[in-house]
Structures are given as C-alpha cells and as structure tokens.
Amino acid sequence: MSLVAVIDYGMGNLRSVAKALEHVDPRARIKITDEAADIKAADHIVFPGQGAIGHAMEALKQRNLDQILLQQMGHKPFLGICLGLQVMMDFSEEDGGTAGLGLLPGQVKRFPDPHIDPISNERLKVPHMGWNQLHQARPHPLWQGIAQDSRFYFVHSYYVTTEDPDEVAGTCDYGLPFVAAACRDNMFAVQFHPEKSAQSGLKLLQNFLQWDGRVD
Amino acid sequence: MALAKRIIPCLDVDNGRVVKGVQFVDIRDAGDPVEVARRYDKEGADEITFLDITASSDDRETIVHVVEAVASEVFIPLTVGGGIRKVDDIRRMLNAGADKVAINTAAVFNPEFVKEAADKVGSQCIVVAIDAKQVSAEGEEKRWEIFTHGGRKPTGIDAIEWAQRMQSYGAGEILLTSMDRDGTKIGFDLDLTHAVCEAVNIPVIASGGVGNLQHLADGVTKGGADAVLAASIFHFAEYSVGEAKQFMAGQGIEIRK
Numbered sequence: 001m002s003l004v005a006v007i008d009y010g011m012g013n014l015r016s017v018a019k020a021l022e023h024v025d026p027r028a029r030i031k032i033t034d035e036a037a038d039i040k041a042a043d044h045i046v047f048p049g050q051g052a053i054g055h056a057m058e059a060l061k062q063r064n065l066d067q068i069l070l071q072q073m074g075h076k077p078f079l080g081i082c083l084g085l086q087v088m089m090d091f092s093e094e095d096g097g098t099a100g101l102g103l104l105p106g107q108v109k110r111f112p113d114p115h116i117d118p119i120s121n122e123r124l125k126v127p128h129m130g131w132n133q134l135h136q137a138r139p140h141p142l143w144q145g146i147a148q149d150s151r152f153y154f155v156h157s158y159y160v161t162t163e164d165p166d167e168v169a170g171t172c173d174y175g176l177p178f179v180a181a182a183c184r185d186n187m188f189a190v191q192f193h194p195e196k197s198a199q200s201g202l203k204l205l206q207n208f209l210q211w212d213g214r215v216d
Numbered sequence: 217m218a219l220a221k222r223i224i225p226c227l228d229v230d231n232g233r234v235v236k237g238v239q240f241v242d243i244r245d246a247g248d249p250v251e252v253a254r255r256y257d258k259e260g261a262d263e264i265t266f267l268d269i270t271a272s273s274d275d276r277e278t279i280v281h282v283v284e285a286v287a288s289e290v291f292i293p294l295t296v297g298g299g300i301r302k303v304d305d306i307r308r309m310l311n312a313g314a315d316k317v318a319i320n321t322a323a324v325f326n327p328e329f330v331k332e333a334a335d336k337v338g339s340q341c342i343v344v345a346i347d348a349k350q351v352s353a354e355g356e357e358k359r360w361e362i363f364t365h366g367g368r369k370p371t372g373i374d375a376i377e378w379a380q381r382m383q384s385y386g387a388g389e390i391l392l393t394s395m396d397r398d399g400t401k402i403g404f405d406l407d408l409t410h411a412v413c414e415a416v417n418i419p420v421i422a423s424g425g426v427g428n429l430q431h432l433a434d435g436v437t438k439g440g441a442d443a444v445l446a447a448s449i450f451h452f453a454e455y456s457v458g459e460a461k462q463f464m465a466g467q468g469i470e471i472r473k
Binding site for chain 1: 221222310312315341388389417442472
C-alpha cells in the first residue's frame, strides 16, 4: 500500500486535495502531515498551498520543512499545487520580494493592475478565477489521457514566468502567457487546482499516483 | 483561448434537504443535496453554491455534513452561504470541503469581519453576497441600495460603493443579487450587474431573476458578469446545465464544454 504525504504547513485547506486523492485511489494511504518521518516514508509527496508566499516560506522554515523537503525529496514523485508551484520557484515579487525554494527556475509576478487584454482590449479581473485552457507544452506521464487544451480550475493573482523552456510542462493565457505547469525530473507542479478540476483534474491526480517519478 | 464564463447552479438547503422542489426524473431522492450536486456536476456545472436557509441555529450543523458528503464525491469548486458570522464558521465550512464562503448580512452589520476573514483564510475563499434593490425613482439616474432580511430592510448603503468597499476589504468575488428580480423569472437586473462589474476589479456573479437561457447569456454579454447563478430553472429541470452551456456557446460566449 503506497503512502502519500500531503504536506501541511498551515497554508490553506488540504482536505479537498486529500479527498480527491482518496477518490482516485481508494487503496492509497493519504496522510496530511508536517512530520519529517512521514515525508521520509512516503512514496509520493503532494505540496499544496493557498495564500501569501511570505507566510508560506516562514511557515516552512519554522517547521524546518524547507530543509526536509530539499533532503527527502530524492527521486520520489513530487506534485506542487497552486502556491506549492510558486514556492518551488527561485523568487517571488509578492510580500516585498520573497526567495522561494529554488527547486525550479522561474519568477513569480503579479498580474498587472489594471490588467488589459491586448487582443480584446477588455479589462481582465484579478484574481484569475475559473476554468481556463491548459496547453501541454511537452508530453509527460502526468498528461496521459488528458486532451490537449483541456480546461482546469485556476484561482490566483500571481503567476509564474521562466526563461527556461525545458522545464515548462504546460502554459495558459490570461492576457499574457504564463507557466501553468512546470516539471523537472521527479517534480511536477501546477498553478491550477486538479482537486477542483472535475474529470481532467482527477485524471492528473491518478496519473501522479501511478507515476514512478521518471520521465523518458 | 480564454477564461470560460461560469454557470453556477444554486441549491437552497433547509435543515440538510434541498428545498424549492427538485424534480429530476431519474433521481431517487430529489431532496438529497448530494444527489442533486452529483447531477449538476455530471451536467457540467462549473461550480455549485449552497445557500443554507435553515432557520434555527441549532440545526446549522447539518449543512456541514452536507458539504462533507458532497465534497467527497464532487470535485468542482463549492461555495457555502447563509449564517456565516464568525471566522470559526468559515473554517468549519472550509474544513468540511467548501472552497469559498459567501458572507452577506454579517458584512453589512460588521464590515471589518470581511477584512478579518480575508486576512485569516485568504481573499480567494471570501465571496461577499450583495442583495441590492433599486431605490431611484423613474427618470432619475439609477441607484441601488443594500437591503437585508430578504430584501425587506433598507440599509441606506449604496450598492456600487459597497461593492468597491468590499473589494478593498479583501473580498475575492462578489455574488450580486437583485432583490427586485429574485424569483420573478424576468431576467437579471442588467443595469445593476453592469454597474457593479464596471466598478470592481474582482469577479462578479450575477444572480436573481433567471427564467430562461437567454437571461443567462444576457448576464454575460450585456451585464458583463464573470459568472451566472440560477436556482429554479435548473431545479425544476426546465433546462439542464448542459443545455445552458450549449445555448451560451451559440451566442459566442466562452464556456467550458
């Protein structure tokens, strides 16, 4: 029976993620945890989060989770969700500038205010909230069985941008193109909420639980 | 590629049961919120909103169980409104599996509560529900005010200013209901919708008055709403969510298929 550690660092509600994982694999043991021992023992690590990145980094450091994650991740399949994706980047301009974990190359920026769509000239609302299309930038085991340009549920005011196209797994467009999914080796991280994205989201979570962390 | 406009069926829940008489032919128990939510999810609803209208506060706990049960089976965003007065109420709902809570009366009586809530759980979880009624006379420039107690009590607060204030206090979204149109089935108050959508930078859900699919489409194309909410046209199975989406797509509106 595989153990899935859902990292709890006090940033938002993790129940939905846990429930969705239980739904796609009723045999998996899903544990919401901040214990180093659980993270060590886990076969899969899920790193969710909602809220402000400054709080998130503080909370991780307080629990020593930043070090534990960097040491324990090894080759285990690792899935970052929403703020989890942003925390994995080098740097965010949120909260007066915040260094991230630097697991993936990229910057986190705020959508401009006002945010005008260059094509329609319409003002776009921030947060970017709702179902938008995800363009798969490369084949990946986690995209298996998910149609190109499927819609996923997004809620965020900050977005990820990178100059390293090799680590972009998927993009989305909201007045500007941004990184909706990033990947490197055993790591995969998404800006959207797979646990709230109906069938496409559940499929991605199922793919994740079946993934051995390798990319051919 | 663009963000889809959302269609949100709303369920009125009284003491754990869906009210307003749901009449799906193939649903075993039409009053069971879990069954109804599952049906809406299958039809392609983009979100579901639960409005707890339970009168007695002793029975409020039942909505928590409803949310828990729905959230274990339905994996789209869930919003819960009705009786949200304290940060503890919000946490209870979020822990049960809700993604957002709608704050209505408590915001009017204690606006600071919205600030506190957004600060504690994040703006993305906070929807401020605004019940507005037109107060300007015919021929005058249109004005709307916030009303409480199901549209019976005026507050003297201007609806547009209120929406802007709630945005500045950290609301992540506005659920805008026209109390003039609620239950009438003659369509949204499009002037009100348009005025609020123009005034704020956060998403606005139009509500109140939907009687047919053209009304839903108008909320987006004429009102400028980011999402449209309806209860009875879906409850009575006059239209399915799928039909609503097809109709809106036919009018050039971006929707999730």
